[in-house]
Amino acid sequence: xxxxxxxxxxxxxxxxxxxxLHDVVPFDRISPSDxxxxxxEGIRRDDEAIExxxxxxxxxxxxxxxxxxxxxxxEHYYDLLDRVSNVFSCMLSANTTDELDALAQKMSPVLTKHxxxxxxxxxxxxxxxxxxxxxxxxxxxxxxxxxxxSYDGFVRSGALLDEEGKQRLRALTEEASMLALQFSQNLLxxxxxxxxDITDEAQLDGLPETARETARETAREQxxxxxxxxxxxxxxxxxxxxxxxxxxxxxxxMARNTLCTSGPESNLDICARLVNLRREIAQLLGFDTxxxxxxxxxxxxxxxxxxxxxxxxxxxxxxxxVKELDEVQDIARRMEGVxxxxxxWDFSFYSHKLxxxxxxxxxxxxxPYFKIENVIRxxxxxxxxxxxxxxxxxxxxxxxxxxxxxxxxFDADGSFLAVLYxxxxxxxxxxxxxxxxxxxxxxxxxxxxxxxxxxxLVMNLTKPTPEKPALLTLGxxxxxxxxxxxxxxxxxxxxxxxSLSGTNVWWDFVELPSQFMENYAVERxxxxxxxxxxxxxxxxxxxxxxxxxxxxxxxxAYSCLRQVSFGLLDMAYYTLKEPFKEDIRRFEKQAWSPAxxxxxxxDTCMTTQFSHIMAGGYAAGYYSYKWAEVLDADAFSVFKKxxxxxxxxxxxxxxxxxxxxxxxHPMTLYKRFRGQEPTIDALLRRNGIKK
Numbered sequence: 267x268x269x270x271x272x273x274x275x276x277x278x279x280x281x282x283x284x285x286x287l288h289d290v291v292p293f294d295r296i297s298p299s300d301x302x303x304x305x306x307e308g309i310r311r312d313d314e315a316i317e318x319x320x321x322x323x324x325x326x327x328x329x330x331x332x333x334x335x336x337x338x339x340x341e342h343y344y345d346l347l348d349r350v351s352n353v354f355s356c357m358l359s360a361n362t363t364d365e366l367d368a369l370a371q372k373m374s375p376v377l378t379k380h381x382x383x384x385x386x387x388x389x390x391x392x393x394x395x396x397x398x399x400x401x402x403x404x405x406x407x408x409x410x411x412x413x414x415x416s417y418d419g420f421v422r423s424g425a426l427l428d429e430e431g432k433q434r435l436r437a438l439t440e441e442a443s444m445l446a447l448q449f450s451q452n453l454l455x456x457x458x459x460x461x462x463d464i465t466d467e468a469q470l471d472g473l474p475e476t477a478r479e480t481a482r483e484t485a486r487e488q489x490x491x492x493x494x495x496x497x498x499x500x501x502x503x504x505x506x507x508x509x510x511x512x513x514x515x516x517x518x519x520m521a522r523n524t525l526c527t528s529g530p531e532s533n534l535d536i537c538a539r540l541v542n543l544r545r546e547i548a549q550l551l552g553f554d555t556x557x558x559x560x561x562x563x564x565x566x567x568x569x570x571x572x573x574x575x576x577x578x579x580x581x582x583x584x585x586x587x588v589k590e591l592d593e594v595q596d597i598a599r600r601m602e603g604v605x606x607x608x609x610x611w612d613f614s615f616y617s618h619k620l621x622x623x624x625x626x627x628x629x630x631x632x633x634p635y636f637k638i639e640n641v642i643r644x645x646x647x648x649x650x651x652x653x654x655x656x657x658x659x660x661x662x663x664x665x666x667x668x669x670x671x672x673x674x675x676f677d678a679d680g681s682f683l684a685v686l687y688x689x690x691x692x693x694x695x696x697x698x699x700x701x702x703x704x705x706x707x708x709x710x711x712x713x714x715x716x717x718x719x720x721x722x723l724v725m726n727l728t729k730p731t732p733e734k735p736a737l738l739t740l741g742x743x744x745x746x747x748x749x750x751x752x753x754x755x756x757x758x759x760x761x762x763x764x765s766l767s768g769t770n771v772w773w774d775f776v777e778l779p780s781q782f783m784e785n786y787a788v789e790r791x792x793x794x795x796x797x798x799x800x801x802x803x804x805x806x807x808x809x810x811x812x813x814x815x816x817x818x819x820x821x822x823a824y825s826c827l828r829q830v831s832f833g834l835l836d837m838a839y840y841t842l843k844e845p846f847k848e849d850i851r852r853f854e855k856q857a858w859s860p861a862x863x864x865x866x867x868x869d870t871c872m873t874t875q876f877s878h879i880m881a882g883g884y885a886a887g888y889y890s891y892k893w894a895e896v897l898d899a900d901a902f903s904v905f906k907k908x909x910x911x912x913x914x915x916x917x918x919x920x921x922x923x924x925x926x927x928x929x930x931h932p933m934t935l936y937k938r939f940r941g942q943e944p945t946i947d948a949l950l951r952r953n954g955i956k957k
Contacts, residue, residue: 280304280350286664288674288685290720291353291705293664298365301354305373308347309380320389327402331393332412333712333763351377352705358450359703360724361667362695367451371444378443382436385423394420408929412763415928422551422559435550442543445536446881452531453875454697457497459531460521462505462514465492472510474630477501479731497522498692499699500728500742506614507629519611523867526874527851533874534850540880541839541846556840560886565774565893565932569841572833572889578946579830579892580861582955586823591863594620610864617821625817629739631810636743637800638690638727638736644796645750648786651795652916653758654678657686669693675757684708684757685720690736692726699877700725700745702752702769702780709764719768721756723749735800740814744787751783752776758924766928773887775932777894778901779924785902788818789910819954824863826892826953831858833889835872836879840886850874897936899952900944 279295281304286292324330358370384390398417405413424435463485464470470478470493480501481493488494495501495518502522509515526533548559557569566572595608598616608616622628646657656676663672669691675684687705692698701724708719725745730736738746752769755776759768769776786792790811797806838857839846846853851871855862878884901919908915922939937943950956 278303280346280353281307287660287662288682288718288720289706290663290672290685291666293666295664296353298363298369301350301366301369302373304346304350305354305377308345308350309376311346312380312384316384316387316390320387320393325402326393326396328397328405328409328413331397332409332416347380349706352703356703356705356722356724357666359697359701360689360695360722361693362454370447370451374444374447375440378440379436382423382439385420386425386432386436388425391420391425408762408766411766411929415765418563422562424551427550431550435547438543438547438550442540442547445540445543449526449533449536449540449881450697450877452526452533452536453877454695456525456529456531457698458694460497461488462495462518462521463490463492464495464514469511469514470509472508474504474508476630476633476728476734476737477504477508479733480729483729483731496692497525497698498726500692500726503614503739503741504629506611507618509615512612515611515615516609520870523610523870523872527869527871533880534871537850537873537880538846541842544840544885545842545846555843557837557886560840564772564887564890566889569837572837575893575896576830576833576837576861576889579826582946582950583823583826583830583953584861584863586955587827588863590821590824597623608865610867610870613864621817621820625813625820627810627813627817629741632740632806632814633728633737634799634801635797635806635810636738636740637798638730638738640796640798640800641738641743641746642688644792645746647795648792648911649750649754651911652913653754653920654913655683655757667693682718684718686753686757687720687722689722689724690727691729696724696726697877698726700749702749702756704756704768707764707770708756708759708761708767710762716760719756719759721753723753725749737800740787744784747783747787748780751780754783755779755924758920759927760925761927761929763929768927771928772932773884774890774893775897775936777891778897778936781891781894781898782901782919785898785905786910788814790815791910822953823955827861827863829892831861832872832876832878833892834858834861835876836884836886836888839873839879896946896949897944899949901936901940902952903948904940 276297277295278300279292280300284290284292319331319334322330354366354370357366394413394417398413401413424432427435461484464481470481473481478493481495484496484501485492485494495505497518502518505518506515525531544556548554548556551559553559553562555569557572561568561572566575594613594617597620598608598612599606601616601619618628649655649657655678657673658676660672660674663674663685665672665687667689670687670689673686673688674682675686677683689696703722703724705720705722706717708717710716725742727742727746728736728738756768761767764770790808793806793811793814798804799806835854835858838853850873851868854871854873855866873880879886879888884890905912905915918939923935926935933943947956
């Protein structure tokens with residue numbers, strides 16, 4: 267069969283029911299050309315459905331307006347635009363190609379225009395406003411939340427602007443969408459373009475066997491001799507920690523910390539423009555700053571509360587952080603001489619030496635006990651202990667890359683709960699970092715059928731090599747737990763409306779389920795369930811666990827200030843009231859200076875690679891990680907009191923937090939679980955800052 271005949275016979279899988287188990291995405295039937303056709307048909311169907319809705323002669327009610335908008339999937343089997351958008355966005359971040367990148371550039375303005383057409387549709391807003399101003403009946407808490415978020419969403423998207431304002435908003439949002447996409451594409455290209463290629467084995471001095479084997483395999487994959495190191499974390503992190511070659515550490519550090527500051531992938535102008543676009547959008551909508559616009563729907567509520575949190579953390583942690591840095595400088599001088607000056611590319615190397623001196627512990631000692639298959643069993647087993655759920659790998663479920671595993675997830679009563687995809691390793695075409703996303707959210711349709719979610723867990727963990735299985739660091743186990751916490755939030759979703767389901771919560775609440783799970787990484791009873799030597803099968807020794815527990819707060823204050831510095835930088839950009847015209851590198855160094863104690867270099871820049879606040883939805887929201895850390899420490903203190911595997915406590919956490927999504931105010935949900943509002947005390951005690 268020739269190519270033209272195949273094309274004629276090919277059916278676009280997005281345009282009809284998938285006909286697959288649990289209605290999973292048929293990745294094996296999707297071709298790149300299917301996306302654009304599905305996007306355009308999805309927009310057409312959206313327009314048709316909205317026209318039908320706004321033409322309804324009946325008086326607007328909650329059911330014929332709000333419920334109809336949110337659960338139209340129940341009437342039309344699925345929302346085509348959501349379906350293709352979810353798959354496409356995951357491919358862009360996890361498995362992109364030049365063809366998909368080009369299509370993203372083409373579709374971005376089209377999709378932004380459509381989103382604006384919906385949010386600026388005066389007839390649609392008029393119906394929602396009519397219900398908002400005069401509800402036709404007593405609404406449930408979830409219905410009230412949908413009504414409020416829908417109405418406010420339209421207002422925040424410009425529904426109350428005059429025609430000139432609406433046109434200006436369209437132009438601003440379309441440009442911002444394009445630039446955020448360009449930012450991400452530049453960062454991926456720049457990250458993947460760099461490699462440190464070594465052919466002299468002497469230059470591997472200090473590097474553990476795992477790092478060498480991974481680098482050798484990377485070189486082989488690229489058709490090269492020797493060892494290749496990249497800026498992907500499983501390669502970069504060990505190199506900076508163990509390499510004795512100071513000049514090579516400097517080269518790696520500078521490559522990582524000057525990403526997208528020059529050349530065709532420069533993000534300097536893009537970042538400045540994004541900051542100004544967002545400020546202008548906020549001011550057009552009646553807010554002084556973009557942060558004011560964002561924080562209206564955050565637990566923090568306002569800029570003052572964010573700065574209070576960040577300032578309180580600086581006051582509590584900075585004295586200890588300065589002491590920690592002095593201790594690293596001290597061991598460096600004891601090793602290298604009294605005149606040795608610690609540079610940023612030295613910090614990981616000498617802090618590791620200090621950790622070895624103090625606790626006789628490092629990541630490589632633990633790797634043999636963290637074979638990825640054992641870690642998977644351990645984390646899935648933890649979910650089983652807490653919630654009774656089970657995971658069954660199903661190799662018949664199509665996946666988008668051979669690295670990806672697909673699991674059916676079943677509830678304690680045996681009923682189907684979710685599909686979980688797990689994508690573990692770095693590769694070309696995959697963004698750095700780790701994240702959770704969904705191919706399909708959860709909702710309950712108009713017939714009462716509970717449509718269960720399909721969740722995707724994406725990470726960049728240490729890869730297996732021909733010589734060894736994938737052996738993780740404790741930090742990678744923590745990353746797995748973190749993203750798995752997000753996945754549980756998605757999988758346990760049990761709400762009527764998809765827009766309020768799962769992780770669709772306020773952004774300074776969304777990190778609670780993920781950071782909560784990180785607590786288990788240093789819990790003795792959890793480690794004993796899965797940490798067995800990959801060769802001998804022997805359990806991790808108690809004295810090694812003792813060292814893990816004792817070292818849990820190693821450099822905790824320094825790490826806290828690092829997170830706070832990112833929060834300060836984020837807020838500095840998005841609390842601007844006037845156009846941003848400064849040099850980004852200088853502005854950055856001034857903005858986060860209250861939390862910076864390490865020497866700064868003039869050429870380095872975080873902003874140009876800071877995806878969270880430029881392209882990832884955390885603009886004016888990076889403080890959320892520390893905000894949620896207060897919540898997670900407070901929540902875990904209940905488990906420490908009742909037992910870290912206590913089913914009753916876990917069930918309360920599931921019912922009151924994980925399953926509720928954004929159906930009520932997050933503090934209402936948290937207090938229902940905890941019985942009171944959180945305080946910072948549990949975090950300070952956990953970190954050893956407060957006794």
